[in-house]
Amino acid sequence: xxxxxxxxxxxxxxxxxxxxxxxxxxxxxxxxxxxxxxxxxxxxxxxxxxxxxxxxxxxxxxxxxxxxxxxxxxxxxxxxxxxxxxxxxxxxxxxxxxxxxxxxxxxxxxxxxxxxxxxxxxxxxxxxxxxxxxxxxxxxxxxxxxxxxxxxxxxxxxxxxxxxxxxxxxxxxxxxxxxxxxxxxxxxxxxxxxxxxxxxxxxxxxxxxxxxxxx
Amino acid sequence: xxxxxxxxxxxxxxxxxxxxxxxxxxxxxxxxxxxxxxxxxxxxxxxxxxxxxxxxxxxxxxxxxxxxxxxxxxxxxxxxxxxxxxxxxxxxxxxxxxxxxxxxxxxxxxxxxxxxxxxxxxxxxxxxxxxxxxxxxxxxxxxxxxxxxxxxxxxxxxxxxxxxxxxxxxxxxxxxxxxxxxxxxxxxxxxxxxxxxxxxxxxxxxxxxxxxxxxxxxxxxxxxxxxxxxxxxxxxxxxxxxxxxxxxxxxxxxxxxxxxxxxxxxxxxxxxxxxxxxxxxxxxxxxxxxxxxxxxxxxxxxxxxxxxxxxxxxxxxxxxxxxxxxxxxxxxxxxxxxxxxxxxxxxxxxxxxxxxxxxxxxxxxxxxxxxxxxxxxxxxxxxxxxxxxxxxxxxxxxxxxxxxxxxxxxxxxxxxxxxxxxxxxxxxxxxxxxxxxxxxxxxxxxxxxxxxxxxxxxxxxxxxxxxxxxxxxxxxxxxxxxxxxxxxxxxxxxxxxxxxxxxxxxxxxxxxxxxxxxxxxxxxxxxxxxxxxxxxxxxxxxxx
Numbered sequence: 001x002x003x004x005x006x007x008x009x010x011x012x013x014x015x016x017x018x019x020x021x022x023x024x025x026x027x028x029x030x031x032x033x034x035x036x037x038x039x040x041x042x043x044x045x046x047x048x049x050x051x052x053x054x055x056x057x058x059x060x061x062x063x064x065x066x067x068x069x070x071x072x073x074x075x076x077x078x079x080x081x082x083x084x085x086x087x088x089x090x091x092x093x094x095x096x097x098x099x100x101x102x103x104x105x106x107x108x109x110x111x112x113x114x115x116x117x118x119x120x121x122x123x124x125x126x127x128x129x130x131x132x133x134x135x136x137x138x139x140x141x142x143x144x145x146x147x148x149x150x151x152x153x154x155x156x157x158x159x160x161x162x163x164x165x166x167x168x169x170x171x172x173x174x175x176x177x178x179x180x181x182x183x184x185x186x187x188x189x190x191x192x193x194x195x196x197x198x199x200x201x202x203x204x205x206x207x208x209x210x211x212x213x214x215x
Numbered sequence: 216x217x218x219x220x221x222x223x224x225x226x227x228x229x230x231x232x233x234x235x236x237x238x239x240x241x242x243x244x245x246x247x248x249x250x251x252x253x254x255x256x257x258x259x260x261x262x263x264x265x266x267x268x269x270x271x272x273x274x275x276x277x278x279x280x281x282x283x284x285x286x287x288x289x290x291x292x293x294x295x296x297x298x299x300x301x302x303x304x305x306x307x308x309x310x311x312x313x314x315x316x317x318x319x320x321x322x323x324x325x326x327x328x329x330x331x332x333x334x335x336x337x338x339x340x341x342x343x344x345x346x347x348x349x350x351x352x353x354x355x356x357x358x359x360x361x362x363x364x365x366x367x368x369x370x371x372x373x374x375x376x377x378x379x380x381x382x383x384x385x386x387x388x389x390x391x392x393x394x395x396x397x398x399x400x401x402x403x404x405x406x407x408x409x410x411x412x413x414x415x416x417x418x419x420x421x422x423x424x425x426x427x428x429x430x431x432x433x434x435x436x437x438x439x440x441x442x443x444x445x446x447x448x449x450x451x452x453x454x455x456x457x458x459x460x461x462x463x464x465x466x467x468x469x470x471x472x473x474x475x476x477x478x479x480x481x482x483x484x485x486x487x488x489x490x491x492x493x494x495x496x497x498x499x500x501x502x503x504x505x506x507x508x509x510x511x512x513x514x515x516x517x518x519x520x521x522x523x524x525x526x527x528x529x530x531x532x533x534x535x536x537x538x539x540x541x542x543x544x545x546x547x548x549x550x551x552x553x554x555x556x557x558x559x560x561x562x563x564x565x566x567x568x569x570x571x572x573x574x575x576x577x578x579x580x581x582x583x584x585x586x587x588x589x590x591x592x593x594x595x596x597x598x599x600x601x602x603x604x605x606x607x608x609x610x611x612x613x614x615x616x617x618x619x620x621x622x623x624x625x626x627x628x629x630x631x632x633x634x635x636x637x638x639x640x641x642x643x644x645x646x647x648x649x650x651x652x653x654x655x656x657x658x659x660x661x662x663x664x665x666x667x668x669x670x671x672x673x674x675x676x677x678x679x680x681x682x683x684x685x686x687x688x689x690x691x692x693x694x695x696x697x698x699x700x701x702x703x704x705x706x707x708x709x710x711x712x713x714x715x716x717x718x719x720x721x722x723x724x725x726x727x728x729x730x731x732x733x734x735x736x737x738x739x740x741x742x743x744x745x746x747x748x749x750x751x752x753x754x755x756x757x758x759x
Contacts, residue, residue, distance in 0.1 A: 019542050032742075032749040034473050035451060037507045038335040041546050043623070044430045045339050045506075047332060067627065069542070081332055081450070089442055092392050152619070155334075155434045174438055178393025185390045187408045189349040193383045204356050204380060206372035209363045 005072035022065035022076055023048050036078040041066045046156030049079040062124045062158050086166055095179040102141050109172050112139045114165040121159035121169050127152050131159045131169045138172055147176035217585055220562030222593035228564035237566040244576055251579040253499040253532055260528040265727045266518050273527035276496050280511055281518045283739035285721045286455045287469060294754055295478040300326040301702035303467055303481050305454045306489035308336030310667025312436040313691030314487045319445030321699035326481060327446055328470050330453040330508050334437035337491055337506045341429025342549035342620055344421035346681035347382035350410060355379040357417055362682055365415040365573045366675020374673045377654055381689035394435045396422050412554045413680035415573035421681045426551045426620040453742050457520045458716035465662035466716020476752035482715050484705050485662055485698035488513040492646035492668040495744035502545025503643040504536055512740035513669045517650050519724050522658040526648025529676040534577040536642025538598030540628060545642045550680045552621055556605035561589040575677040578641040593638055600636035607633040647676050656694030666694040
């Protein structure tokens with residue numbers, strides 16, 4: 001393991017151990033890391049977004065630094081988070097009526113109909129979600145199918161960054177998934193348990209365990 | 216490293232049994248824990264010398280941080296930006312989000328400050344699920360009994376009873392916000408949820424969303440907070456100190472704004488600490504499954520201000536952390552794997568513990584196997600096998616559909632789970648103890664509430680799977696509601712702007728450090744793990 005490779009992170013050349021991730025390499029650097037870091041390898045927090053160009057290649061791809069193994073000559077730029085000016089506001093309460101989901105989607109996210117099929121979102125997604133197809137399905141009213149495509153989304157917002165029409169596809173996907181749960185999930189046993197509790201039943205005896213544990 | 220069985224040999228031993236034999240237990244549970252659980256190691260506990268819980272046991276590394284100097288002094292606050300709010304929530308995980316949302320819905324003006332970014336926390340990494348006693352055969356009482364037993368009867372009975380009773384309401388709240396749960400039958404149309412078995416539970420009680428329950432929960436909570444007009448969100452603003460009034464009550468906090476490299480002084484009527492645990496301290500040299508931000512910041516600040524702590528020598532080492540490849544060391548393999556039938560095997564190809572015993576028992580048994588030379592060594596990494604073949608039999612749905620996060624992890628390890636086992640070793644996972652709270656999340660310091668992993672008493676000395684996601688929401692909501700209520704009461708009493716606090720408690724603390732002869736040169740909280748320390752940018756004129 002004595003072989004050392006070099007990669008460039010945000011313009012600084014750093015030594016890296018083969019087999020390490022980009023994120024681990026960055027942590028060995030001289031500065032405290034205070035952003036673009038989170039779950040450290042699980043690939044679920046979406047914080048360590050970066051652009052990566054391999055040695056000798058022209059193309060730059062977006063990746064999660066915690067899941068990408070270093071290669072000699074790699075160039076890496078982390079993508080900072082910012083709060084976009086344009087945010088689509090709604091309340092969970094607004095999503096209760098399933099008959100209104102499509103018109104409300106069009107009202108809340110009017111840009112959804114403006115997709116110009118550039119494919120930027122698909123290329124940006126580190127999870128391989130067919131984002132563009134999801135948006136096409138959503139604007140056609142195929143809401144459950146659209147929602148299902150966004151199931152593995154980690155909300156890294158790379159598709160939002162990539163979209164020239166301000167569609168914010170991951171937020172559209174989450175909106176549809178939330179509407180689905182809010183409208184459809186009514187578990188019978190949960191309803192019964194809440195009803196029992198509302199009637200004052202099922203109070204817990206906090207001392208019974210003492211008798212049981214001493215017996 | 217102890218003697219161990221080499222990987223190839225262990226693989227052959229495993230292949231030699233069609234059904235792995237079960238090694239007989241040689242120790243009682245109590246003896247097993249006493250001899251092998253990391254909490255019981257000779258160097259895993261010391262007594263606190265100063266502060267409200269002096270004389271109580273605490274892990275030495277944590278004690279060092281708890282009994283340390285402040286990061287700032289009075290000069291740093293001169294000229295700092297001043298802000299004020301009703302309720303200040305510190306921490307951007309599930310507990311902080313639940314507290315902020317509930318306080319805002321209760322009518323309070325809320326500020327939520329997060330060290331990294333809202334949602335970037337241990338919550339998003341939770342995989343297994345959340346406990347709620349919903350089945351007709353189940354009850355909150357049984358939920359309570361299981362958790363009380365799992366925590367070795369050390370839990371605060373009132374807090375635990377609230378946890379179990381709040382669970383159904385928490386699930387309803389999550390569904391109302393738009394969180395999905397796995398259904399028992401995909402065709403049941405939202406009528407019946409799937410219940411999974413957790414270690415130490417009398418019956419299946421875990422609700423989940425695939426094996427990324429925390430991701431599903433956190434993406435919904437984050438979106439709700441970001442769209443809530445009553446919450447002002449401050450990302451990348453770690454808390455560096457709390458503020459106090461003359462009477463010792465909490466008056467808000469000092470934040471460090473990383474973007475502008477300056478301090479912000481936030482005066483708050485009520486402050487809620489939801490800063491999580493301390494996995495990144497790598498106690499006892501263990502790897503950790505925890506998020507980058509888990510550095511005990513809130514615990515250190517609460518203690519300095521006078522909040523009592525409990526069980527600071529009780530930690531959870533999750534049995535199944537990744538041991539190989541080294542790049543992924545410590546990463547979590549959800550208990551959902553064992554819940555679905557995965558087996559733990561030693562280097563002889565034997566099972567050695569009930570895989571669904573409470574976590575501390577499984578961990579101790581694994582460490583016993585390693586100590587006895589029955590561990591497995593691969594490229595210098597020591598561990599045991601987690602055999603996934605029982606999940607991959609003919610007629611079963613694919614691993615990718617059952618447990619997609621586990622399949623994703625196996626891919627990253629370069630392992631075909633239908634054939635090869637994962638190498639696993641216990642990983643520091645959870646802080647069982649923490650700040651003492653009452654039923655509304657109130658700490659022993661007036662004006663300071665706590666919720667989530669920073670608190671102690673809910674789980675006793677060991678937590679069961681699925682009770683952490685429940686705890687952060689049950690007590691996050693309670694703390695949020697209580698803080699809003701208290702802030703409203705204070706506003707009703709006086710319409711004047713509230714008094715600004717200071718850091719008098721820091722000076723008192725420094726005197727205690729000096730009197731006890733403790734090293735005051737090391738400042739805390741750590742804020743970020745690792746070697747490189749963040750340099751706080753200070754106003755040049757005050758320092759000159």
